[in-house]
Amino acid sequence: MNDSKALSTQPYKGARDFYPEDMRFQKYMFSKVRMVCERFGYEEYDAPILEPTELYLRKGNQEIIDEQTYTFTDRGDRSVTIRTEMTPTVSRMVAGRRQELPYPARWYSIPNLLRYERPQKGRLREFWQLNADIFGVAGIEADVEIITLADQIFRELGAQSDMYEIKLNSRKFVNFLLGEFFGLDEVQQTSIIRLIDRKNKMDPMSFVTQLDALCSPSEREAGLVEQITGVLSVRTIAELPDAVQAAESLVPVRQTLEQLHAAGIHNAAFDITLMRGFDYYTDVVFEVFDTDPNNNRSMCGGGRYDGLVGAFGVEPIPTVGYAMGDAVLAEFLKGHELVPELAPESDVYIVLAGDVLAAAQKPIADLRGMGLNIVVDFSGRKVGDQFKSADKRGMTYVLVVGEKELNDGQFTLKNLKSGAEEKHGLERIVSIVKDRRHD
Amino acid sequence: MNDSKALSTQPYKGARDFYPEDMRFQKYMFSKVRMVCERFGYEEYDAPILEPTELYLRKGNQEIIDEQTYTFTDRGDRSVTIRTEMTPTVSRMVAGRRQELPYPARWYSIPNLLRYERPQKGRLREFWQLNADIFGVAGIEADVEIITLADQIFRELGAQSDMYEIKLNSRKFVNFLLGEFFGLDEVQQTSIIRLIDRKNKMDPMSFVTQLDALCSPSEREAGLVEQITGVLSVRTIAELPDAVQAAESLVPVRQTLEQLHAAGIHNAAFDITLMRGFDYYTDVVFEVFDTDPNNNRSMCGGGRYDGLVGAFGVEPIPTVGYAMGDAVLAEFLKGHELVPELAPESDVYIVLAGDVLAAAQKPIADLRGMGLNIVVDFSGRKVGDQFKSADKRGMTYVLVVGEKELNDGQFTLKNLKSGAEEKHGLERIVSIVKDRRHD
Numbered sequence: 030m031n032d033s034k035a036l037s038t039q040p041y042k043g044a045r046d047f048y049p050e051d052m053r054f055q056k057y058m059f060s061k062v063r064m065v066c067e068r069f070g071y072e073e074y075d076a077p078i079l080e081p082t083e084l085y086l087r088k089g090n091q092e093i094i095d096e097q098t099y100t101f102t103d104r105g106d107r108s109v110t111i112r113t114e115m116t117p118t119v120s121r122m123v124a125g126r127r128q129e130l131p132y133p134a135r136w137y138s139i140p141n142l143l144r145y146e147r148p149q150k151g152r153l154r155e156f157w158q159l160n161a162d163i164f165g166v167a168g169i170e171a172d173v174e175i176i177t178l179a180d181q182i183f184r185e186l187g188a189q190s191d192m193y194e195i196k197l198n199s200r201k202f203v204n205f206l207l208g209e210f211f212g213l214d215e216v217q218q219t220s221i222i223r224l225i226d227r228k229n230k231m232d233p234m235s236f237v238t239q240l241d242a243l244c245s246p247s248e249r250e251a252g253l254v255e256q257i258t259g260v261l262s263v264r265t266i267a268e269l270p271d272a273v274q275a276a277e278s279l280v281p282v283r284q285t286l287e288q289l290h291a292a293g294i295h296n297a298a299f300d301i302t303l304m305r306g307f308d309y310y311t312d313v314v315f316e317v318f319d320t321d322p323n324n325n326r327s328m329c330g331g332g333r334y335d336g337l338v339g340a341f342g343v344e345p346i347p348t349v350g351y352a353m354g355d356a357v358l359a360e361f362l363k364g365h366e367l368v369p370e371l372a373p374e375s376d377v378y379i380v381l382a383g384d385v386l387a388a389a390q391k392p393i394a395d396l397r398g399m400g401l402n403i404v405v406d407f408s409g410r411k412v413g414d415q416f417k418s419a420d421k422r423g424m425t426y427v428l429v430v431g432e433k434e435l436n437d438g439q440f441t442l443k444n445l446k447s448g449a450e451e452k453h454g455l456e457r458i459v460s461i462v463k464d465r466r467h468d
Numbered sequence: 469m470n471d472s473k474a475l476s477t478q479p480y481k482g483a484r485d486f487y488p489e490d491m492r493f494q495k496y497m498f499s500k501v502r503m504v505c506e507r508f509g510y511e512e513y514d515a516p517i518l519e520p521t522e523l524y525l526r527k528g529n530q531e532i533i534d535e536q537t538y539t540f541t542d543r544g545d546r547s548v549t550i551r552t553e554m555t556p557t558v559s560r561m562v563a564g565r566r567q568e569l570p571y572p573a574r575w576y577s578i579p580n581l582l583r584y585e586r587p588q589k590g591r592l593r594e595f596w597q598l599n600a601d602i603f604g605v606a607g608i609e610a611d612v613e614i615i616t617l618a619d620q621i622f623r624e625l626g627a628q629s630d631m632y633e634i635k636l637n638s639r640k641f642v643n644f645l646l647g648e649f650f651g652l653d654e655v656q657q658t659s660i661i662r663l664i665d666r667k668n669k670m671d672p673m674s675f676v677t678q679l680d681a682l683c684s685p686s687e688r689e690a691g692l693v694e695q696i697t698g699v700l701s702v703r704t705i706a707e708l709p710d711a712v713q714a715a716e717s718l719v720p721v722r723q724t725l726e727q728l729h730a731a732g733i734h735n736a737a738f739d740i741t742l743m744r745g746f747d748y749y750t751d752v753v754f755e756v757f758d759t760d761p762n763n764n765r766s767m768c769g770g771g772r773y774d775g776l777v778g779a780f781g782v783e784p785i786p787t788v789g790y791a792m793g794d795a796v797l798a799e800f801l802k803g804h805e806l807v808p809e810l811a812p813e814s815d816v817y818i819v820l821a822g823d824v825l826a827a828a829q830k831p832i833a834d835l836r837g838m839g840l841n842i843v844v845d846f847s848g849r850k851v852g853d854q855f856k857s858a859d860k861r862g863m864t865y866v867l868v869v870g871e872k873e874l875n876d877g878q879f880t881l882k883n884l885k886s887g888a889e890e891k892h893g894l895e896r897i898v899s900i901v902k903d904r905r906h907d
Contacts, residue, residue: 035779035780035781036522036523036526036560036779036780036781037520037560037780038560038561038563038564038780039564040515040516040560041516041518041519041520041546041548042544042546044516044517044518045515045516046513046514046515046516046561046564047513047514047515048513048561048565049511049512049513049575051513052511052512052513052514053511053512055514056512067813067814067841068836068840068841068842069836069841069842069843070814070817070841070842070843070844072488072491072492072812072813072814073488073491073492073495073813074485074486074487074488074490074491075485075486075491075494076479076484076485076486077479077480077483077484077485077594078483078517078550078580078582078594079480079483079538079582079594080480081476081480083475084475087475096543099518099540099542101538101540101541102540103538103584104535104584105481105584107481109480111517111550121475121476121477121479122477122485122487124477125477125478125485126487131856131857131858131860131861132847132857133845133846133847133857135843136488141517143517143518145542145543145544155516155517155518165847166846166847168846168848170825170846171846174844288826291826291829292829292833340474340475341474341475341476341477342474342475373511374506374511374512375506375509375511378509386609387727387730390730390731394731397507397508401507402506402507402508402509403507403508403509404508404509404574405509405613406572407572407605407607407609407610407613408571408572408604408605409607417570418570418571418572419570421570422570
């Protein structure tokens with residue numbers, strides 16, 4: 030214990046302090062997210078922030094497992110990991126009640142997660158993430174609904190359809206393309222999938238060089254590198270070679286796209302380079318990108334992962350889910366100027382004129398009882414200084430309470446934004462303030 | 469990677485999975501907590517779950533620091549600790565904006581915290597906790613407000629005043645009593661405070677034996693053990709020896725109690741044995757206890773800690789705060805039968821009769837657009853099985869959608885609780901369901 034050196038006031042690197050004004054924005058985003066999830070019948074759940082490390086050792090994102098987990102041994106000698114994603118956890122929970130749950134089960138959660146990454150804009154070590162999943166539906170109705178849900182959240186937050194695009198692909202189709210069609214072995218497939226996953230962040234030449242290195246001399250000779258890069262350059266399903274277009278595994282992607290377009294979601298399109306980094310996906314996958322060229326990053330992604338629940342020793346359950354992080358969503362909303370002015374939750378700031386706190390308790394309790402959120406300034410400072418604090422807190426209304434007001438039951442309500450002043454009894458004041466709340 | 473052995477579906481020991489019905493209860497509790505905090509003008513904040521370990525090495529609860537932290541080294545070689553309490557964190561945040569914040573600053577948060585304890589009823593390794601603090605007020609108005617806030621939360625959750633009691637004491641007074649009045653040295657004081665803190669969990673004889681061991685032979689000879697146990701047995705301030713009653717440090721406790729009683733909080737009383745385990749308190753402290761003799765535990769506690777912000781190299785700020793955990797609050801509500809029936813957030817369960825999903829998308833979107841939370845069963849099962857799932861999910865309303873309904877725009881709304889059925893257009897259905905929501 031060393032009291033001489035002052036402690037730092039900085040938060041842990043890559044994590045954030047949410048001061049009240051930051052929290053207001055966070056609450057705004059997630060209240061919209063919650064509203065849309067509940068409109069679609071999704072029920073909120075939550076789970077521990079610690080999981081046994083082995084939960085992440087099966088299928089997942091190998092880079093995260095190897096380099097980004099916070100893993101340690103607890104005082105009871107168990108290896109535990111702070112959750113890096115929610116999918117293994119929700120699969121564990123569903124497996125635990127496999128028999129009892131009503132299906133289709135629609136669940137959502139907004140957990141905080143930790144990954145040891147290099148902090149940068151939109152990417153942090155601690156972040157919050159919406160997770161929405163639908164369990165028990167094998168057909169593409171579930172894929173369509175999950176993507177529609179993602180789209181609706183963007184709309185509810187004020188986004189226009191040209192501000193973001195939804196890209197679809199299929200894990201099964203990629204396996205067909207690289208395995209059956211191009212005849213690559215499993216080791217090559219895994220490496221090439223990882224390479225394509227990074228394609229948009231690489232210069233084209235180094236992509237070709239690395240792809241070249243993954244092919245055998247005879248494959249190179251046969252022109253495989255050019256064939257693969259050629260297929261990867263298509264922008265639509267119609268541009269694919271006929272034998273590829275005929276693949277059975279393309280049907281769900283095509284139908285999902287058709288249904289999304291029929292529902293008016295025209296900013297959804299096929300993207301053959303979309304891989305999704307997680308190993309557990311089994312069919313259609315999707316991501317949503319910001320169309321701003323200065324911020325063209327993936328904002329959320331997901332897909333079908335039919336096998337994960339089965340890792341817990343029960344029959345597998347068909348599942349589609351997706352996740353969306355808070356930091357990247359916040360950058361999107363700021364970038365497109367979609368952040369509304371957020372007022373404090375407090376309705377009225379009480380300025381006390383003189384030593385009247387004891388006598389003021391009754392009207393203060395009455396105002397709260399009538400449903401107003403009331404801040405009392407009992408600092409004992411001058412009235413002018415109390416007004417300054419109210420302004421600093423972003424308040425609209427100040428109510429002055431002094432001896433005279435307490436005697437005649439008429440109080441001066443001052444609107445700090447407009448400068449207007451009016452004098453009324455408490456009930457009238459409550460109704461004025463409540464009316465203004467819904468502006 | 470070993471895929472042969474199934475993973476466990478159990479959550480980490482001492483932590484909880486919140487399935488949707490558990491989450492509903494958690495959300496109910498904390499929506500009441502949030503509402504009351506905002507009525508009193510408290511603003512929500514949040515902070516990282518990881519803190520540098522040194523944040524907890526100053527003042528706190530030594531037992532927690534030594535035995536209950538989750539501490540480890542991160543990949544960047546920093547010693548980090550998962551937060552065990554919020555007070556050091558909030559002090560850090562306030563210190564970081566010492567100059568800019570408007571005072572009085574009222575803040576609240578509902579973080580999850582981890583302590584490595586032996587799990588038992590009402591005590592878990594991971595728990596959520598309300599933290600409410602008021603910064604910048606040296607007078608007892610702040611103490612009175614914080615205790616009133618705690619009381620209001622219990623009332624808002626339906627508690628009667630005989631179900632809980634609020635006990636007050638003063639850290640300064642305890643120091644006076646043991647130091648100045650009984651003449652004990654600092655080492656003795658610290659040990660005796662820890663002993664008194666455990667008094668209610670010990671049998672009276674072993675308390676006396678341990679107290680005896682902490683006194684010197686001459687103190688024992690002078691009858692100090694009997695004098696201390698005598699003073700500790702008083703139930704009111706009035707029963708204290710005159711010289712103790714006259715202590716300056718008793719004034720804030722007495723005045724706080726008077727003001728609470730004047731505000732109608734009659735279940736608040738002085739308790740000389742109340743110590744609070746944390747080292748940072750400086751004056752009035754309080755705890756709220758369940759009066760149920762089978763569950764007579766402390767549910768929340770707090771007090772004044774004027775020194776903590778100053779540990780960050782800035783001028784100290786007078787502060788009063790308190791905390792209340794979810795697990796013990798849940799036990800209280802269950803024990804006193806204060807848990808209301810909690811309906812799902814979903815309003816209507818759509819049962820599809822036949823292959824009509826595509827045609828049903830429009831009325832489903834319309835219902836959502838009019839503000840209803842809609843679950844669609846696109847399992848393709850028989851209508852009867854879909855009804856069973858709706859019932860299992862706890863739904864009140866089911867809407868049957870088939871070809872006929874889609875053609876004539878009239879839909880059968882069935883109330884699963886009452887068995888009643890009625891047929892209407894969509895708008896009328898929305899208004900029936902919304903009316904029922906506010907029952």
